Amino acid sequence: MIKVIHPVAGTVAMLTIASLWLSTVLSEMFASQVAIAAVKMAVPWSFLLLVPALAAAGGSGFAAAKGRQAGLIGAKIKRMPWIAANGLLVLIPSALFLASKARASEFDTSFYAVQALELAAGATNITLLGLKMRDGFKMKGRLRRRPARPVKASPL
Secondary structure: OHHHHHHHHHHHHHHHHHHHHHHHHHHHHHOOHHHHHHHHHHHHHHHHHHHHHHHHHHHHHHHHHOOOOOHHHHHHHHHHHHHHHHHHHHHHHHHHHHHHHHHOOOOOHHHHHHHHHHHHHHHHHHHHHHHHHHHHHHHHOOOOOOOOOOOOOOOO
16 A cells, blocks of 8 residues: 555655646746736645645655665655755745735735745755655666766767
């Protein structure tokens, strides 16, 4: 069961964060303030999907590791506290602040400063989750290293 829960929950978490990040960027670049407000007010509702997905991925990952901490498993485990701290200390408070500001139609300097922080923290989590996913693929043999091609010397 863990072999199913872990990759599904991790994929759901990654796709949720990526879609939130992309929705924010696209709405800020191309949409009206009404659309931006709609995106910002929808983000906290996504926590109903995202938080359980992250918890299921983390819990099932620890269970699957069975106490091992070396190699790729160790690398994956070391990234999890950073992902969690980033989410709990930066992303969730930022999302709630931005939803509140958007609801009041207050698109001021503080809104955009926190928006920039949220985008940077979101990109960081996407990167960290992507690295965890890559390591998981390597562990399962789904991602193989390609042999290096020899470099031909160019005639001068």
